[in-house]
Amino acid sequence: MSTRLLDREFEYVAPNSLADALDLLSAYEGGVKVMAGGTDLLVKLKTGADIPFSILLDTKDITELSFISKCEEGIEIGALTKLCNIDRNTMLSDYHALVEAIPLMASPAVRNMGTIGGNIVNASPAADTACPLMVYDAVLRLSSASGDREVPISKFFTGVSKTVIKDDEMLVSIVLPRVKPDSGSCFIKKTRVKPDISKISVTAYIERDGSAVKACRIAMGAVAPTPIELLGVGDKAFDRVATKELFLELAELAASIIKPIDDIRSTAEYRREISKVLVAQALETAWQRAGGTL
Amino acid sequence: MMKLHNITLTVNGRRYDLAVEPNELLLNVIRDRLHLTGTKYGCGIAECGACSIIANGKLMLACMILAVTASGWDITTSEGLAKDGNLNPVQQAFIDKGAIQCGFCTPGMVVAGTTLLMENNSPTEDEIREYMRGNYCRCTGYTSIVEAIESAAIHMNETK
Numbered sequence A: 001m002s003t004r005l006l007d008r009e010f011e012y013v014a015p016n017s018l019a020d021a022l023d024l025l026s027a028y029e030g031g032v033k034v035m036a037g038g039t040d041l042l043v044k045l046k047t048g049a050d051i052p053f054s055i056l057l058d059t060k061d062i063t064e065l066s067f068i069s070k071c072e073e074g075i076e077i078g079a080l081t082k083l084c085n086i087d088r089n090t091m092l093s094d095y096h097a098l099v100e101a102i103p104l105m106a107s108p109a110v111r112n113m114g115t116i117g118g119n120i121v122n123a124s125p126a127a128d129t130a131c132p133l134m135v136y137d138a139v140l141r142l143s144s145a146s147g148d149r150e151v152p153i154s155k156f157f158t159g160v161s162k163t164v165i166k167d168d169e170m171l172v173s174i175v176l177p178r179v180k181p182d183s184g185s186c187f188i189k190k191t192r193v194k195p196d197i198s199k200i201s202v203t204a205y206i207e208r209d210g211s212a213v214k215a216c217r218i219a220m221g222a223v224a225p226t227p228i229e230l231l232g233v234g235d236k237a238f239d240r241v242a243t244k245e246l247f248l249e250l251a252e253l254a255a256s257i258i259k260p261i262d263d264i265r266s267t268a269e270y271r272r273e274i275s276k277v278l279v280a281q282a283l284e285t286a287w288q289r290a291g292g293t294l
Numbered sequence B: 001m002m003k004l005h006n007i008t009l010t011v012n013g014r015r016y017d018l019a020v021e022p023n024e025l026l027l028n029v030i031r032d033r034l035h036l037t038g039t040k041y042g043c044g045i046a047e048c049g050a051c052s053i054i055a056n057g058k059l060m061l062a063c064m065i066l067a068v069t070a071s072g073w074d075i076t077t078s079e080g081l082a083k084d085g086n087l088n089p090v091q092q093a094f095i096d097k098g099a100i101q102c103g104f105c106t107p108g109m110v111v112a113g114t115t116l117l118m119e120n121n122s123p124t125e126d127e128i129r130e131y132m133r134g135n136y137c138r139c140t141g142y143t144s145i146v147e148a149i150e151s152a153a154i155h156m157n158e159t160k
């Protein structure tokens, strides 16, 4: 299999509105594959992934899904927004972990092509925008020709490359709830070389009440079949005074409950050991960004 | 046989009308049909930067774009960087600093270096290394490439 060619035959459509795209998806249920930036999909197709489809639906002309705007709940990001337009947008600058994750992804060229929606729907265990979106309790807006629905990102992923999205649905946008006062977040990832997929990533989010932790959430990438929020770990910090020891305690707990595996990028042992350090670091930084001192 | 799609590309200021199959990659159209072989095939999976092009003002990778997707785009390849026979400052700096050994990565490097300086006219060394992280070189060890881009930035700011 050579990556010089795309050794697949298919028909090509490029509708210029969401409504037209959804009509096509419902008319040919199952046979259509959506392409956004193509930086995951075309790599998979070139390297021989078994993705059944006969029509490729290119979203390049659906400009209405490329936007970042204020909404009732907070900020809404269109699914087709390019990665490169997210970290520079001042409306998003208080979503520290999200803004921090983007420049660590891939390379500038890939970020000029790839979209945030593609990163989410591709559903890699290592999808770098997923964990930041989880700690913010982001909601995904999905649409099909027969209606719209909202799914919290914590309920979206079901397995490696698997999500609850149906064949006739598209991800339309991501809704980020308003940033709470005295809150902070942090994203850290470890890779082999810089522009690499994560061996492991950690996202921490803290809300502060004076010197105590009011809310705390931790999510991790590449330690399970999907990006995951470590439910119950952050809760242990509730109402406790923030200290380095507290954060180390949470990190030990996180390391003890994740179930990482050995794969091409890293080993289970490394992932478990390094998570003890990274979780504590991410919590400390999130705490400081929330205005706290240690 | 797949259905052919009529597309228009503007490459280095010249307009091309072509009929392409949906699975044709922009890289192969640029190389095999427009005969612009500066844009290289390295990895084919968006990792090495050998196929870097400027598409609508942005750095992109021709190996990861379908030719049909690019219909209507304004594209610059390494061949289009020089104007009226004069190399652009990044190209000239690569020569002056000896930032070329086998030369395979060079077209992609000068394209990426050019978009970097379009976005940031006085990048620090760290910013250069960060921006160029998707362009691999097997020969130079990168130091001379970083120096070339630094010197191109200085030259451009002096002659502005």
Ligand SMILES: Cc1cc2nc3c(=O)[nH]c(=O)nc-3n(C[C@H](O)[C@H](O)[C@H](O)COP(=O)(O)OP(=O)(O)OC[C@H]3O[C@@H](n4cnc5c(N)ncnc54)[C@H](O)[C@@H]3O)c2cc1C
Pocket: A033, A034, A035, A036, A037, A038, A039, A040, A041, A042, A043, A079, A080, A083, A104, A105, A106, A107, A110, A113, A114, A115, A116, A117, A118, A119, A120, A121, A122, A126, A127, A128, A129, A165, A169, A170, A171, A172, A195, A196, A197, A198, B045, B046, B047
């Ligand atoms: C060299 C390289 C390095 C990379 N590094 C990283 C990294 O560090 N971190 C990381 O997380 N990722 C990385 N990636 C993966 C990829 O670039 C990102 O996941 C990117 O955000 C994918 O977006 P896309 O628009 O290109 O998706 P596409 O490839 O177009 O689509 C991906 C999947 O999502 C589906 N899809 C896309 N948009 C929609 C929609 N609106 N509705 C329904 N389905 C949709 C497609 O059908 C497809 O299954 C890397 C990729 C490459 C090639």
Ligand code: FES
Pocket: B040, B041, B042, B043, B044, B045, B046, B047, B048, B049, B050, B051, B052, B061, B062, B063, B064
């Ligand atoms: S050939 Fe396109 S990035 Fe390597």
Ligand code: FES
Pocket: B099, B100, B101, B102, B103, B104, B105, B106, B136, B137, B138, B139, B140
């Ligand atoms: S000069 Fe040989 S690959 Fe860069």
